[in-house]
Amino acid sequence: xxxxxxxxxxxxxxxxxxxxxxxxxxxxxxxxxxxxxxxxxxxxxxxxxxxxxxxxxxxxxxxxxxxxxxxxxxxxxxxxxxxxxxxxxxxxxxxxxxxxxxxxxxxxxxxxxxxxxxxxxxxxxxxxxxxxxxxxxxxxxxxxxxxxxxxxxxxxxxxxxxxxxxxxxxxxxxxxxxxxxxxxxxxxxxxxxxxxxxxxxxxxxxxxxxxxxxxxxxxxxxxxxxxxxxxxxxxxxxxxxxxxxxxxxxxxxxxxxxxxxxxxxxxxxxxxxxxxxxxxxxxxxxxxxxxxxxxxxxxxxxxxxxxxxxxxxxxxxxxxxxxxxxxx
Amino acid sequence: xxxxxxxxxxxxxxxxxxxxxxxxxxxxxxxxxxxxxxxxxxxxxxxxxxxxxxxxxxxxxxxxxxxxxxxxxxxxxxxxxxxxxxxxxxxxxxxxxxxxxxxxxxxxxxxxxxxxxxxxxxxxxxxxxxxxxxxxxxxxxxxxxx
Numbered sequence: 001x002x003x004x005x006x007x008x009x010x011x012x013x014x015x016x017x018x019x020x021x022x023x024x025x026x027x028x029x030x031x032x033x034x035x036x037x038x039x040x041x042x043x044x045x046x047x048x049x050x051x052x053x054x055x056x057x058x059x060x061x062x063x064x065x066x067x068x069x070x071x072x073x074x075x076x077x078x079x080x081x082x083x084x085x086x087x088x089x090x091x092x093x094x095x096x097x098x099x100x101x102x103x104x105x106x107x108x109x110x111x112x113x114x115x116x117x118x119x120x121x122x123x124x125x126x127x128x129x130x131x132x133x134x135x136x137x138x139x140x141x142x143x144x145x146x147x148x149x150x151x152x153x154x155x156x157x158x159x160x161x162x163x164x165x166x167x168x169x170x171x172x173x174x175x176x177x178x179x180x181x182x183x184x185x186x187x188x189x190x191x192x193x194x195x196x197x198x199x200x201x202x203x204x205x206x207x208x209x210x211x212x213x214x215x216x217x218x219x220x221x222x223x224x225x226x227x228x229x230x231x232x233x234x235x236x237x238x239x240x241x242x243x244x245x246x247x248x249x250x251x252x253x254x255x256x257x258x259x260x261x262x263x264x265x266x267x268x269x270x271x272x273x274x275x276x277x278x279x280x281x282x283x284x285x286x287x288x289x290x291x292x293x294x295x296x297x298x299x300x301x302x303x304x305x306x307x308x309x310x311x312x313x314x315x316x317x318x319x320x321x322x323x324x325x326x327x328x
Numbered sequence: 329x330x331x332x333x334x335x336x337x338x339x340x341x342x343x344x345x346x347x348x349x350x351x352x353x354x355x356x357x358x359x360x361x362x363x364x365x366x367x368x369x370x371x372x373x374x375x376x377x378x379x380x381x382x383x384x385x386x387x388x389x390x391x392x393x394x395x396x397x398x399x400x401x402x403x404x405x406x407x408x409x410x411x412x413x414x415x416x417x418x419x420x421x422x423x424x425x426x427x428x429x430x431x432x433x434x435x436x437x438x439x440x441x442x443x444x445x446x447x448x449x450x451x452x453x454x455x456x457x458x459x460x461x462x463x464x465x466x467x468x469x470x471x472x473x474x
Contacts, residue, residue: 043435143432146425146449147405149350149412152343187331188338196338200329234341242337243329265409 001180002212007168008114008175010325013281014059016051018133018159020266021278024259029282030160031058037134037159044135044144045083051130051161051274052077052088059126059163070094070165071122074112076105077130078157078273079139084130094126103198103227104181104302105129106162106277107321111178113166114323124167131272133157140191140307153193155229155271158258162277173288176295178323179209183304185317191310194271195232195255198301201318202228203239205299207246209322217246221293224284226276226300226320227255229268254279276300280325288327296325350412357414365391365418388419395423400431425449 015030022033032054034040039047039054052075060067073092076099077084089096101108109127116122134144136157142148166175184201202225210217217223228236233253240246254276255269280298287293301320310316329337365387372383398404404424408415415421429448433441447454468474 138432142449143428145399145402145405145428145431147408147428148416149409151345186329186334188334193338193342196342200334231341231343235338238337238341239329239334 002177002209003111003115003118003179004177004213005114005118005175008117008166009168009170009172010110010175010285011165011167011169011172012059012063013162013164013277013285014055014062015278015282016055016058016161017274017278020133020156020264021158021160021258021270024264026258026279026283029286030278031055031062031282037132044132044138045079048077048079048084048130048132048135048161049087051132051159052084052128052163053091053161055130055161055163056088056092056126056128059165063165065165067092067094070124070126072097072113072116072125073128074099074109074125075128076100076109076273078102078136084132084135085128088128101273101300101319101321102302102304103131103271103273103275104300104319104321105273106226106280107178107298107300107323110164110166110175110323111180111321114175114178117166117168124165126163126165128161128163129273129277130161131157131159131274133159133272136272140305150267151192152267153190153195153229153231154267155194155227155255155269156259156266157272158227158255158270158275158278159272160274160278162274162281164277164281173285174326174328176324176326177209177213179205179212179321181205181208181320181322183317183319185315187315189310189313189315191305191316193231194303194305194316195228195230195268196235197303197305197316198226198318198320199228199232199236199239201320202226202236202299202301203243205320205322206240206297207244209297209324210246213324217249220295220297220324221250222284222296223248223251224276224280224296224298225251225253225255226298226302227269227271228253228301229255229271230261231268257283273302288325291327294327298323298325353410354412354414354417357411358417361391361414361418361420391419392423395420396427399424399427422450422453425453 073094113125368387433445
């Protein structure tokens with residue numbers, strides 16, 4: 001399902017990260033990085049709530065707006081009952097649409113916001129996403145201080161919060177079109193190989209997008225997936241070639257970009273809902289504003305993983321949503 | 329693409345774990361832990377003038393304390409990351425699993441946090457430890473008559 005937009009723009013964005021991202025190769029592009037994983041709070045969960053709150057604060061300050069100027073907040077995260085979103089929204093008092101798309105949440109939020117603005121239901125919207133490495137480790141894997149061995153294909157949840165302000169004002173980055181993804185399950189149940197879980201979903205969405213917009217892959221200066229990691233990236237390239245006979249050129253993956261894979265202990269790269277927007281809103285938008293690249297297809301990939309389902313021998317379904325971003 | 333074909337495609341791009349290298353490190357570190365344990369038993373029994381059995385008990389207490397203490401200081405996970413099963417299989421791994429869970433859940437309260445979650449990882453070690461001890465005891469009874 002592809003939507004076309006004539007009048008939707010991402011006017012500005014804000015990104016805030018933890019210490020690992022702040023020491024990574026993209027550090028100078030982030031608005032703020034903390035050295036403390038607790039972000040001056042008492043628990044990992046409170047830290048993640050703060051990531052959303054503060055990214056929205058930074059965004060509103062940048063735009064010289066107040067929260068009363070915002071029509072709707074569309075936000076989601078990885079924690080159970082999307083608590084980071086819900087608690088952040090309770091202190092903000094902006095009408096909320098809470099969403100869950102695992103690590104595809106950022107683009108899902110952008111699509112919903114763009115549809116509402118295009119339909120003139122709202123004048124503007126803020127979309128937010130967060131993830132916190134330790135909060136995610138605690139919920140999905142082992143206690144943070146537990147050092148059990150992990151495999152090379154394991155991804156490292158990025159810590160950060162990212163927010164974007166969208167409206168029909170013609171400044172910033174144009175949201176040109178978007179494709180909603182389908183849930184895909186090719187039988188992978190390995191929680192330490194999420195790149196393999198998500199690659200077919202990304203491939204399916206890219207293929208659908210190209211077919212429905214009648215475009216060639218070369219139309220885009222950059223195809224950017226969310227968090228496949230360095231091995232998932234190779235799987236996607238191979239899958240696109242074998243299944244759809246499309247050679248992925250000008251392609252990169254946010255999960256492979258945010259850390260220094262060789263020198264930081266992050267295994268196959270970054271994952272988490274914050275991964276895709278942290279890279280896109282900072283480094284990629286910077287390049288787009290300088291007109292180094294003009295057309296980007298951002299494909300945020302989400303593994304819809306549930307510990308109980310995996311423990312009861314079920315495979316992991318995945319989804320990917322794509323959004324086409326342009327500068328004129 | 330069908331699931332089997334995809335599985336093949338995935339394994340083509342999945343790196344091999346260095347089983348031999350990891351095994352050798354675990355063997356070396358695990359062996360050193362054994363040496364440390366034996367040294368502690370010898371030291372305790374010599375200086376405290378106690379039986380080897382009592383000294384072994386003190387050795388276990390010492391290693392569990394070390395595992396817990398280094399976990400609390402925040403770098404035992406990095407040692408385990410390097411030494412892998414060399415530190416997980418000995419009693420230090422058990423202490424590390426208990427302590428890391430206790431640290432993680434201490435903010436959720438004494439009963440609902442620490443009490444309910446401390447055995448999250450170590451619980452299965454105890455359960456299957458007891459079960460296998462029972463089975464091997466039974467085998468010993470059948471084969472050797474007690």
